[in-house]
Amino acid sequence: MVLVITGKDKGKKGKVRVTHPKDRMILVEGVNFIKKHSRAKKQARQAGIIDLEAPVRVANVMLLCAxxxxxxxxxxxxxxxxxxxxICRTCQEVID
Ligand SMILES: [Zn+2]
Structure with a gap:
């Protein structure tokens, strides 16, 4: 679990889904949604815009100690x- 500390999702908590260590980016569940247009079928009445999670910078989140x-x-x-x-610097417990 991580806590977002900056940006539009500041204060949001989420589970880390994917890490990209090379890019120092992570994908966090429920954080940093972006709108994306999808190619909807002709019959579909719903607008073709879906919410997708986008990766956030590692520097913008803090680890939330379990x-x-x-x-x-x-x-x-x-x-x-x-x-x-x-280890967690707050409670000195080992983080796996
Ligand atoms: Zn702790």
Whole structure:
């Protein structure tokens, strides 16, 4: 889960659907809808405009910690066995 911190969807929360690490973009469920014209059939009475989710910049969202339910920054720590893990900076819980 992430929280949008800037832009028109500021304050919205959503599940991350797809990540594009190369582009530093992510697709978040229910966030950043864009209108797109679809080629409707002749018989269709509905206007040919549909809402589609568009990717948002990673920098525009914050991770929402599942443990403490707060928007948080990610920290890193090493476990006893030397494995590096991501942690929530707010509650220090490990994020998988
Ligand atoms: Zn937390």
């Amino acid at each position: 443990k403490c339910n707060q928007p948080t920054r990610i920290g890193f720590t090493s476990l006893d066995d030397g494995k590096k893990v991501r």
